[in-house]
Amino acid sequence: MSRKASDNVEYTLRSLSNLMGEKRRRQADGSAGSGAAAGERSLIAAESCSSLNSAASGGELERAARRQFQQDETPGFVYVVSVFSALGGFLFGYDTGVVSGALLLLKRELNLDALWQELLVSSTVGAAALSALAGGVLNGLCGRRPCILLASGLFTAGSGVLAAARDKETLLAGRVVVGLGIGVASMTVPVYIAEVAPPHLRGRLVTINTLFITGGQFFASVVDGIFSYLAKDGWRYMLGLSAVPAVIQFLGFLFLPESPRWLIQKGQTQRARRILSQMRGNQAIDEEYDSIKNNIEEEEKEVGAAGPVICRMLTYPPTRRALIVGCGLQMFQQLSGINTVMYYSATILQMSGVEDDRLAIWLAALTAFINFVFTLVGVWLVERMGRRKLTLGSLTGTAVALIILASGFLLSAQVSPRITLNPTDPSHQNSTCTKYSYCNGCMLDPDCGLCYKLNKSSVVESSCIPVDKHSTMKAAWGRCSNESIFKKEDLFWAYNFCPTPYSWTALLGLILYLVFFAPGMGPMPWTVNSEIYPLWARSTGNACSSGVNWVFNVLVSLTFLHTAEYLTYYGAFFLYAGFAALGLVFIYGCLPETKGKKLEEIESLFENRLCTCGMSDSDEGRYIEYIRVKGSNYHLSDNDASDVE
Numbered sequence: 001m002s003r004k005a006s007d008n009v010e011y012t013l014r015s016l017s018n019l020m021g022e023k024r025r026r027q028a029d030g031s032a033g034s035g036a037a038a039g040e041r042s043l044i045a046a047e048s049c050s051s052l053n054s055a056a057s058g059g060e061l062e063r064a065a066r067r068q069f070q071q072d073e074t075p076g077f078v079y080v081v082s083v084f085s086a087l088g089g090f091l092f093g094y095d096t097g098v099v100s101g102a103l104l105l106l107k108r109e110l111n112l113d114a115l116w117q118e119l120l121v122s123s124t125v126g127a128a129a130l131s132a133l134a135g136g137v138l139n140g141l142c143g144r145r146p147c148i149l150l151a152s153g154l155f156t157a158g159s160g161v162l163a164a165a166r167d168k169e170t171l172l173a174g175r176v177v178v179g180l181g182i183g184v185a186s187m188t189v190p191v192y193i194a195e196v197a198p199p200h201l202r203g204r205l206v207t208i209n210t211l212f213i214t215g216g217q218f219f220a221s222v223v224d225g226i227f228s229y230l231a232k233d234g235w236r237y238m239l240g241l242s243a244v245p246a247v248i249q250f251l252g253f254l255f256l257p258e259s260p261r262w263l264i265q266k267g268q269t270q271r272a273r274r275i276l277s278q279m280r281g282n283q284a285i286d287e288e289y290d291s292i293k294n295n296i297e298e299e300e301k302e303v304g305a306a307g308p309v310i311c312r313m314l315t316y317p318p319t320r321r322a323l324i325v326g327c328g329l330q331m332f333q334q335l336s337g338i339n340t341v342m343y344y345s346a347t348i349l350q351m352s353g354v355e356d357d358r359l360a361i362w363l364a365a366l367t368a369f370i371n372f373v374f375t376l377v378g379v380w381l382v383e384r385m386g387r388r389k390l391t392l393g394s395l396t397g398t399a400v401a402l403i404i405l406a407s408g409f410l411l412s413a414q415v416s417p418r419i420t421l422n423p424t425d426p427s428h429q430n431s432t433c434t435k436y437s438y439c440n441g442c443m444l445d446p447d448c449g450l451c452y453k454l455n456k457s458s459v460v461e462s463s464c465i466p467v468d469k470h471s472t473m474k475a476a477w478g479r480c481s482n483e484s485i486f487k488k489e490d491l492f493w494a495y496n497f498c499p500t501p502y503s504w505t506a507l508l509g510l511i512l513y514l515v516f517f518a519p520g521m522g523p524m525p526w527t528v529n530s531e532i533y534p535l536w537a538r539s540t541g542n543a544c545s546s547g548v549n550w551v552f553n554v555l556v557s558l559t560f561l562h563t564a565e566y567l568t569y570y571g572a573f574f575l576y577a578g579f580a581a582l583g584l585v586f587i588y589g590c591l592p593e594t595k596g597k598k599l600e601e602i603e604s605l606f607e608n609r610l611c612t613c614g615m616s617d618s619d620e621g622r623y624i625e626y627i628r629v630k631g632s633n634y635h636l637s638d639n640d641a642s643d644v645e
């Protein structure tokens, strides 16, 4: 639909191998030819089929040409702009991650009950879901830059309120403000980066945003670790520190430009051209500029401009299909259980033999670190493997890892130690803990823990005792109620887990989970969503898909403990593995490859039937590349190597 050339345009159809031959000849001829051709523009529609016998050498040459072309042309400014925007991702990660450590201190200092703890965590995620949805309208009306400024303003204000809070109501207000910032940032930043990035770097630069999210989560867990030693007011530093990157981003964005694509859409063409040339350095911007402009005009003709964007998206098949793919990706990201795996990581690590409870917070940092490092692998892979293969590979590994993780819990449950002692509560209070005969039941009850001794590696002298109300690291009464004493007596306290010889299986599952999830399923839903909608539908499409991400985030994290209670832990992880398998079928069927394509070209990937299993767009399949010929106003070729004069 978007590729319509004017009638007077001359098309030539050649095979890509011819094209590459031409290019080789030109290189041999030196600069003479290129000088002569400087004023001319060519349009060639080059068709290549997988059957081309010169594909291998042509491919090599094409890659080399792309590399050279690309290296020369990308100015550092694009990176600066991307990093400043990705601070939004960092704050998203930091503010969602920091709260668990802060709560440990807060619940003691402000006497928070379970409901208030829950409120402080989920209010942020809930507010993020709402503001991500509202962010679509704001983005369309005011532009990307004001939205990023708004988000960093909200982050700054929210962290100020949190750091200064005197009571739990103020804390709640602060967490809501921060959540509003997270929602706006989570939907705006990927869109903004995708719109300023050149096509060959787009995937990598948008994925850097998710790297910043996981970096923020890692940094938050380190800050939690450090300030957890500061029992009084440590939480103020934890929650307040995010003001620093927020202020940096705010100041930076006072000087950074608006997205040129949004400006063109709003008719501010002079400004858009200026910004586009800043972003592209020496590279001529005419083609890209024309391409964006013509695309907008064509789309307005085709889809019309009347009625709410979401209605137009739903009634126009290509955008409807893109929306299904985008929201589906975000839903399956959350349904594969990333946030419960992260949340439960410290316990899984403890299960595997780490005995010092004080380490729990640092163990969570270790998990966040693995998530961060492997997101970096994703940044490296995204432009090499492409989005589709990376996501498919990642989700397959994630599903297998979930099965291993669940099996670890299953094996542990099957050899769950028997409870051998039943001491009576000195205060004679009724407790559910006495009714369990095996550790497995005791561990699933949030009010109880197991106090035991080890004889070689088997559990002996075990009892199920109520957990201390103020710390899950010790029992409320009895042998395990005083940490320094019970450790001296070779006693152990297990809260939320059972010591078994199979615990390492869960640890293996956890590590594999992060190794596979982080490079693909973590970043790709955000990256793909920033690319698949045409300009008129981009803010709304991203608002909806980010909203879906946050809604499923809340659903999965809020239901985890209940799911574990009804299905047990292994049941819960098998359930996530089932969702991951469903996601795999969906992604295999419906996710097209967007690597290296211009944003304006991507819409055509959704013109045909939705689920073609990647056939319509695969690199191996039929591939038409349009290149300019002689003075035409046609424009489709900054798909790099095709830039033949």
Ligand SMILES: O[C@H]1[C@H](O)[C@@H](O)[C@H](O)[C@@H](O)[C@H]1O
Residues within 6 Å of the ligand: 210, 213, 214, 217, 333, 338, 339, 371, 521, 522, 523, 549, 553
């Ligand atoms: O892409 C991110 C990332 O994977 C985070 O680690 C996770 O906490 C978020 O929920 C997700 O959206």
